[in-house]
Amino acid sequence: MRKPYRPSLPEQFSLFAYTLVWLLLLPFLAVWWLYSRYKHGVNYAAEHLTRFAVLAQVAQKNGFLLHCASVGEVVTMQPVVQQLLKAYPDVAITISTNTLTGRERVRQLYADHVCHMYLPYDLPWFMAKLLRKLQPRMVLITEMELWPNLVHVAWRQAIPVYVVNARMSDKSLRTYQRLAYLTKPLLHKLSGIGAQGQRDLENYQHLGALSETLRLTHNLKFNINIDPQLPDQISKLGQQLNIGSRLVMVAGSTHEPEESWILECFRLLSKDFQDLLLIIVPRHPQRFAEVATLLAEQNMRFVTLSSQQACQDTTQVILGDKMGMLQVLYGLANVAFIGGSIAARGGHNALESAVMGVPAVMGPSTYNNPQICQTLEQAGALVIVNNQQQMQHTLQAWLHDTAARESAGEAGRAVINNNRVALANTLAFLKL
Helix, strand or coil: CCCCCCCCHHHHHHHHHHHHHHHHHHHHHHHHHHHHHHHHCHHHHHHHHHHHCCCCCCCCCCCEEEECCCHHHHHHCHHHHHHHHHHCCCCCEEEEECCHHHHHHHHHHHCCCCEEEECCCCCHHHHHHHHHHHCCCEEEEECCCCCHHHHHHHHHCCCCEEEEEECCCHHHHHHHHCCHHHHHHHHHCCCEEEECCHHHHHHHHHHCCCHHHEEECCCHHHHCCCCCCHHHHHHHHHHHHCCCCCCEEEEEEECCCHHHHHHHHHHHHHCCCCCCEEEEEECCHHHHHHHHHHHHHCCCCEEEHHHCCCCCCCCCEEECCCCCCHHHHHHCCCEEEECCCCCCCCCCCCHHHHCCCCCEEECCCCCCCHHHHHHHHHHCCEEECCCHHHHHHHHHHHHHCHHHHHHHHHHHHHHHHHCCCHHHHHHHHHCC
């Protein structure tokens, strides 16, 4: 049985100082909300009032509260949410996010089956109001959204808090170690930490997490599913865009300066593959206009996904400027590039292309999902490249050799099918 945790005076002072920083930020956040109301309208601003614990439309009490930072975490938690909806059909599920794109994905996946809200800013009064309103039987935090006051208030109210698919990169470990007086008590107040990989488990141990709360549950991202309607969506979009028999390369979840890299590589590949079509999908919607400007400046012949224009024979690029379409676009691809890996963002989820049987390349920055990247790389479904020459060479080889490309794609599917243990492990860990 765990001993009751009593934070030391330095730990209590650290939480007080952390809270004071939020208090000092609060007037600026209020001004930002007023600006958002002016720029985006009343409805947009009203939804964001939950950031200030104005909780008019939260779900019923005694349900589950799941916090997901943004789109990636929402998608990762999908199999868990589906199991909760199946096992507890009459119990309310609330999913909180930090971003608009996260909210949109929640609505796409679940419609009215779950309640969405933006997580309040991490002040103890805001979090106390949230938890009193919801009275959740359990709080599930996805990956690394460790908010000290949320955890502290839940602990004071005897609400169990679990970190699901917990991630802790070496870079994050060093950051949290510098905040030890804030981090250690937070970890001691958690009911459980289900680590997605051995590296993550060991890094939580280094931070001082209790061994009895830690378990290696493996990575929920391997439980990625294909919507039964996806093949029809892919077929319809391919016809709408007039893809035909063209070879397609998708650059997914890109950041600056990755688009420039990809365009240079595309130009070189187009010398051998004149029918090659590039689809670029920026990670963040606020960059859609920026990437469109880049394409125009480089004299690329392009159409935007939002315009619903069909490609002409001379069209070189499609700009994927609609959220929630990446999985469908991977379904049109022959090869892929996974963004965030050249821009030193740790790399995004390579399984999104692998589940569609599409081999991919990534840059050297893969610290967000090292286990996934290593497993896919070992299977031959993913190649890590360090420069444009290596990228061009790898993609050229796959585009030339249909059998090798398809074999690499099937290897990716096999990796996913052979690693679907995380969901069962997570549900058992949570005793659901």
